[in-house]
Amino acid sequence: VMSIFNDKEPLLPDKVSTTVKVVGPGGFLYFQFKTPFGLVLMIKTFLPHRGLETTMHDYMWVQKSVPRLLALYILREGRLAFNDDILIWNKKTFPRKPVLLKEDMGIKKLRNWYKQFYPKEDELNEIDVCDLDW
Numbered sequence: 001v002m003s004i005f006n007d008k009e010p011l012l013p014d015k016v017s018t019t020v021k022v023v024g025p026g027g028f029l030y031f032q033f034k035t036p037f038g039l040v041l042m043i044k045t046f047l048p049h050r051g052l053e054t055t056m057h058d059y060m061w062v063q064k065s066v067p068r069l070l071a072l073y074i075l076r077e078g079r080l081a082f083n084d085d086i087l088i089w090n091k092k093t094f095p096r097k098p099v100l101l102k103e104d105m106g107i108k109k110l111r112n113w114y115k116q117f118y119p120k121e122d123e124l125n126e127i128d129v130c131d132l133d134w
Contacts, residue, residue: 024117033074038063040074044082056082 033040062071
């Protein structure tokens with residue numbers, strides 16, 4: 001598919017580098033794609049909507065040298081990947097004490113980082129749902 005943008009050789013995945021930054025627990029994702037044609041920047045936002053529903057918005061900036069079809073392809077692939085994520089999110093559970101291997105210590109660090117965004121165990125009973133500002 002990618003070879004349509006280059007007459008000489010296909011645009012292979014190793015010729016595109018990607019940087020992804022996550023801000024907060026799933027609220028803002030920043031993607032930077034460096035292609036042989038130029039930069040493609042994409043921002044995905046996930047905002048609360050009607051209680052527990054979430055809306056997703058995509059914003060893109062593309063250098064003029066990048067073919068429009070390539071930018072649309074990147075946007076489409078990002079949306080399809082998100083749909084795959086939903087299948088996983090809908091089935092995930094939270095084990096209080098997961099069994100982790102030495103190689104999984106990054107997961108432990110991530111779980112500890114996420115704790116800052118949630119109330120402490122003893123505060124859960126004190127939260128009044130009416131006071132939540134959505």
